[in-house]
Amino acid sequence: MSDQTPPKAEVSPIRQLSLIWLVPVVALVIGFWMLIQFLASKGPEITLKLTTAEGIEVGKTEIKALNVKVGVITDVKLSDDYNSIMAVAQLDKDAERMLKTDTRFWVVKPRIGKQGISGLETLLSGAYIELQPGVQEEEQRAFNVLDTPPVAPLDAKGLRLILSHQEAGKLSVGDPVLYEGFTVGRVEKVSFDTQSKKANYQLFIFEPYDSLIRKRTRFWLSSGVELKMSAEGFNLKIGSVESLLTGGVSFNVPEGSEPGELVTRQMSRFRLYNNQNEVRERFYDQYLEYVMLFDESVRGLNEGAPVEYRGIRLGTVSKVPLRLPNQSKGFSNQQIPVLVRIELSRVLEYVDTRNLQELHDNLSLQFSKGLRASLKTANFLTGQLMVDVEFYTEEPLPSALTYKDYDVFPTTAGGFAEIQKQVASLLDKLNNLPLETTLSELNQTLAAAEKTLKSAEQAARSVDALMAQQETKAIPAELRNSLTQIQATLSSYGAEGAPYRNLENALVRFEQVMKELQPVLRQVNDKPNSLIFSDSKGKDPIPVAGE
Incomplete structure (x- = not known):
């Protein structure tokens, strides 16, 4: 059996970046970009000082300019001395150009003021802070919020x-x-x-x-x-x-x-x-000052009372009294000084120093002609007095021309003072009358009159007794019979009476006799000796024509 060894593979490591790491990198880049965008778009932060935080809520109370939102309140706290409210507001980037030294802020809320009712729209939306842009060049980041809206904008005409x-x-x-x-x-x-x-x-x-x-x-x-x-x-x-x-x-x-x-x-x-x-x-600032010395009471004469000449106001009473009388000499025969101003501009359109000097010289001349001042009642309801200026030619010249460095305006007793003097004089005369002697004589006269009345009363009783007698009562009847007989006698002499008819017949016969005597009267009138010598004459022979 033969040995066979398996072949071995040679492995060599390959260095490479994993794609999974791209995710955090991208996220980091996006976050950094967003941060830059946020910082770039973030507006300024300002501090507002208010007297109260009523209606102000963090994150809700907006800041508006012409009803456009430009910021929001981000923080509210008490001031260090606890006397005011410090609010921090974050504004938009575009609002930065509005923040000047004359920029004004005020809280818009329902108000009932002298200019009417305003801010009713905030009943549902809540209060907000109105921003009025400034026009100055210098910038500012801290402002005091007004208690009431401004009357007019800064750029108003x-x-x-x-x-x-x-x-x-x-x-x-x-x-x-x-x-x-x-x-x-x-x-x-x-x-x-x-x-x-x-x-x-x-x-x-x-x-x-x-x-x-x-x-x-x-x-x-x-x-x-x-x-x-x-x-x-x-x-x-x-x-x-x-x-x-x-x-x-x-x-x-x-x-x-x-x-x-x-x-x-x-x-x-x-x-x-x-x-x-x-x-x-204050308009009448050009005037002359005089002192008037009055002997009567100045009760009712107040500062500001008019000085008039025949109804035309010439000046004003300045001080009543100017100074109290010198009490070291007592109050007997003490005159009350009153300071008055003669304001020339009340009657002239233009006044200067030269006019005032001419007025002073003219008044001095008028004083010598009888120009005097007196107190008169200006209002009977209030009892207030005024100074009346008039000419009194019978008044003597004043003895004093100055008083305490002031020229004296001559005075005379007023109408009311004259009435008082007349009443006092009348009372003095009444007091001097022999009233006791008069009353005694009057009592004697009344006693004599009383005796006369008693005598008249006795005579009246005697007459009543006389009238009560029967003989006196018979007198009226006999008097009526006599009047009847007189009336009958007078009636017999009327047109129907015998004497009247006899007289009428006699007058008729007398008229006939006068008619018969008229030829005799004409003859006697023509030849008065006709009653002695015969009036028979031979007729004038009438010539006969020859045969």
Whole structure:
């Protein structure tokens, strides 16, 4: 049997990469690519400071710009001092260009405010944070969320102004800005300057109403309802419905003032006045100051009372009293000094220093002609007084021309004071009358009258007794019989009586006799001696013709 060895195969290892490893490699590459894409598409992360976290939920509360989602809230926590809420928001890449120093955020939720009802769509979807893009160049990543929506966007067309006032709390964000009762803007921001110790109110005037703002425009608080009781009576003004509920600020150019140049510069500053009357009073800034010395009571004369000349207002009462009388000399014969301002701009359109000097010289001349001031009742209902200026030529010149470095405006007793003096004089005369003697004589007269009345009463009783006698009662019957006889006698002399007929017959016969005597009377009238000499004459011969 022969040995046969089997052949051996030679094995050599082959080095190669398994395809199974491609799977993790591909997965790693995809993951790395996705990471790069995620980092490339990831927007900035910002921090928002809120006063409250009401309605804010992590992962749900969105950040929108013009109702387009640009981010979401990723974290909410308290601040280090526990006074506010710090929220972290992740924004989209495209929102990075919106984050500027003037970018504004606010929470959109249901609100009932001065501008109406807003945010009703969030009742179902929940609150969200609105982003208003900024326009500045500098970027920012931390912002304060506004408590209320802004009045207008930063790029809105209009004019922004700043009003200053000594007191804070006069206006609030959203209050209307009114011109002749029409809303032309809103209060946009309220702040307080600690250095100047003044409150600043930022307004936004919408276009085209910004053209109403002039250099001499004045702003004042509008309370909606303004009731003023002054020497001129009661003055009630009612504004718009919105101003009744929220108040606001009004503006206009004072009457009689030039409007001035158009204001175009943003953030121009103006003063905020308390009311329109204060604006009018501040307009009369050119005036002369005088002191009026009154002998009567100044009760009812208040600061701001008018100084008028025949119904035309010339000035204003500034201070009542200017100073108290010198008490070291007592109060006897002490006059009450009142400081007044004579405001020339109330009657002249243009006033300068030269006009004021001319006015001063003119008034001094008028004082010598009898120009005097007196107190008069301006309102009988309120009892307030005013100063009336009129000419009293019989009044003497004042003894004092100055008082405490002020020129004196001569005064005279007012109408009411004159009435008081007349009443006092009448009372003095009544007191000086001999009332006791008069009363004594009056008592004597009354006693004598009483005796006379008693005598008259006794006489009346005597007459009653006389009338009660039978003889006195018979007198009327006899008197009636006598009157009847007289009437009968008078009747016999009537047209039917015999004496009347006899007289008528006699008159007829007398008339006949007069007719018969008429020829005799004519003859006697023609020839008075006819009764002595005969009137017979021969007839004149009648010539006869020859035979």
